[in-house]
Amino acid sequence: MNLKLRALTKSLWVFHAATSPCNNCDIEILDALTPRHDIERFGMVLAGSVRHADVLLVTGVPNYKTKERLKKLYSQAPKPCLVAAIGNCACGRIMFKDSYNSPCPVDEIVPVDVYISGCPPKPEAIIAGVVKLINKVTSSAKGT
Amino acid sequence: MSHKIVIPIGPYHPLQEEPEFFRLYVDGEKVVDIDIVIGYMHRGIEELSEHNHFDQVPFLVERICGICSHSHPNAYVLAVEDILGGERNVVPERALYIRTIIDEMQRIHSHLLWLGLAGHFIGYNTVWMWAWRYREPILDMFEMITGNRQHYAMCKVGGVRRDIRPQDIPILRKALDELVPVIDMFKGAVMDDPVIQARLKGIGILNRQQAIDWCAVGPTARAAGLDIDVRRDEPYGVTDRLKWNVIIEKDGDIFAKTKVRILELYESINMIRQCLDKLPEGPIDADIKDIPPGEGIGRVEAPRGECFHYVRADGTNRPIRHKIRAPSYMNVASNKVAAVGGTISDAAITLAAVDPCYCCTERTAVLEKGSEKKIMNGFDLIKLSQEKTEKIRNNKDNRD
Numbered sequence: 001m002n003l004k005l006r007a008l009t010k011s012l013w014v015f016h017a018a019t020s021p022c023n024n025c026d027i028e029i030l031d032a033l034t035p036r037h038d039i040e041r042f043g044m045v046l047a048g049s050v051r052h053a054d055v056l057l058v059t060g061v062p063n064y065k066t067k068e069r070l071k072k073l074y075s076q077a078p079k080p081c082l083v084a085a086i087g088n089c090a091c092g093r094i095m096f097k098d099s100y101n102s103p104c105p106v107d108e109i110v111p112v113d114v115y116i117s118g119c120p121p122k123p124e125a126i127i128a129g130v131v132k133l134i135n136k137v138t139s140s141a142k143g144t
Numbered sequence: 145m146s147h148k149i150v151i152p153i154g155p156y157h158p159l160q161e162e163p164e165f166f167r168l169y170v171d172g173e174k175v176v177d178i179d180i181v182i183g184y185m186h187r188g189i190e191e192l193s194e195h196n197h198f199d200q201v202p203f204l205v206e207r208i209c210g211i212c213s214h215s216h217p218n219a220y221v222l223a224v225e226d227i228l229g230g231e232r233n234v235v236p237e238r239a240l241y242i243r244t245i246i247d248e249m250q251r252i253h254s255h256l257l258w259l260g261l262a263g264h265f266i267g268y269n270t271v272w273m274w275a276w277r278y279r280e281p282i283l284d285m286f287e288m289i290t291g292n293r294q295h296y297a298m299c300k301v302g303g304v305r306r307d308i309r310p311q312d313i314p315i316l317r318k319a320l321d322e323l324v325p326v327i328d329m330f331k332g333a334v335m336d337d338p339v340i341q342a343r344l345k346g347i348g349i350l351n352r353q354q355a356i357d358w359c360a361v362g363p364t365a366r367a368a369g370l371d372i373d374v375r376r377d378e379p380y381g382v383t384d385r386l387k388w389n390v391i392i393e394k395d396g397d398i399f400a401k402t403k404v405r406i407l408e409l410y411e412s413i414n415m416i417r418q419c420l421d422k423l424p425e426g427p428i429d430a431d432i433k434d435i436p437p438g439e440g441i442g443r444v445e446a447p448r449g450e451c452f453h454y455v456r457a458d459g460t461n462r463p464i465r466h467k468i469r470a471p472s473y474m475n476v477a478s479n480k481v482a483a484v485g486g487t488i489s490d491a492a493i494t495l496a497a498v499d500p501c502y503c504c505t506e507r508t509a510v511l512e513k514g515s516e517k518k519i520m521n522g523f524d525l526i527k528l529s530q531e532k533t534e535k536i537r538n539n540k541d542n543r544d
Binding site for chain 2: 017018019020021022023024025026027028030031034035036050060061063065066069073095096098099100101102119120122
């Protein structure tokens with residue numbers, strides 16, 4: 001594993017992009033940062049700008065307005081940028097798939113690395129998902 | 145004013161949880177005008193609701209907002225029960241009590257959440273961490289009673305979906321007892337702190353007349369001295385059978401809004417305790433089969449203010465019209481007077497002080513295609529509509 005990847009997986013900075021969610025997934029992301037779960041002990045920090053972030057946490061079902069913004073956010077993020085789709089809306093649009101204002105799921109806009117389902121996923125599930133993300137990155141690096 | 149500088153906040157800004165866009169026009173340090181651009185959270189829920197049957201809609205409207213995810217289904221079922229002849233005539237006693245318990249628990253969780261975020265906005269991260277830590281036991285109680293930390297899915301037409309088991313009641317009481325010293329601590333830490341007082345007192349004032357003019361609701365209005373609370377004015381659940389006070393402050397600044405919310409926590413705890421004392425035995429669901437034609441309204445005091453639902457039924461199993469008005473819709477607009485006149489550094493907390501919830505608010509969307517930006521007013525919309533009629537008419541003439 002090269003140094004860059006090693007440093008990346010030791011401290012993932014996350015940025016959460018809310019693409020019209022109901023807020024619950026965002027609250028659970030923030031909840032994972034607060035003392036009960038405290039993912040900051042694993043080096044994960046909520047970054048203020050996407051330009052500083054390693055992971056894009058996407059919540060909600062994108063609509064016509066946030067679809068363009070999400071594309072722009074992904075293009076602004078430094079690569080490699082990992083993307084986690086958090087919540088059932090981001091994973092598969094659930095009950096909003098028939099809505100006139102939901103053009104496509106998240107994974108048709110940006111490449112998604114890990115899907116964390118749940119409505120909303122518990123903070124434990126979010127932590128487990130990020131751990132899987134780290135394992136995926138490190139194992140793929142070993143393979144090459 | 146010769147030259148106005150615009151400071152954009154959003155749509156994705158570290159300050160905010162949700163995408164929304166504020167355009168602050170500033171003159172030096174002073175905010176002279178503000179534009180609020182929303183529409184990033186629109187999902188077409190009203191329209192989707194017309195394609196689901198009456199028992200599916202509570203799950204849908206619950207997902208309007210994750211923070212007040214009991215208020216919306218509650219207002220919706222009140223509206224449907226209004227068609228059936230009123231909540232009190234349809235719903236069993238025990239279900240009324242359970243609805244009130246969940247409603248007040250949700251208020252505790254929402255106010256603690258806001259308190260934490262407000263602390264974060266003024267750079268007081270300790271308050272954020274504390275408030276969110278002490279919010280966790282309430283979420284555990286939710287998980288124990290309803291099965292989920294958020295999105296409780298308790299309301300259904302004619303009752304509630306799940307009962308509160310007898311063995312859960314002592315655990316809930318214990319959690320509430322442990323919460324009281326915590327709120328005492330917050331009251332001391334927030335209200336007696338000179339720094340917080342300096343940051344919040346006299347900032348973002350919305351006075352009584354402005355609150356009336358901008359139709360403010362909920363804690364925003366009560367902090368400005370308006371004596372309104374749906375729980376008292378139009379009781380639902382069992383709120384009229386309990387002893388509690390409507391908290392009112394005079395000043396209308398952010399400090400008053402904070403004070404109203406902290407003091408409301410005590411009232412909510414008090415109300416849940418009384419409900420648990422009086423909780424009667426009996427069924428929890430009236431087993432409603434058909435919804436007759438008619439129309440009904442439901443009003444609920446959500447943590448942010450009055451939440452209003454209107455439902456029209458035509459005898460089929462789907463609502464033919466479902467109108468939602470969320471409390472933030474009015475409160476966000478009141479920022480126009482509250483934030484103007486303050487400084488840029490106070491704008492963050494002022495915009496957050498109404499406890500905005502944009503996913504509640506957004507019921508319509510206007511799209512901007514390409515670079516052609518257009519703001520449409522009522523006359524433009526009428527003109528568009530007339531043009532469309534004209535077009536259809538011409539096509540018809542051609543066919544003839």
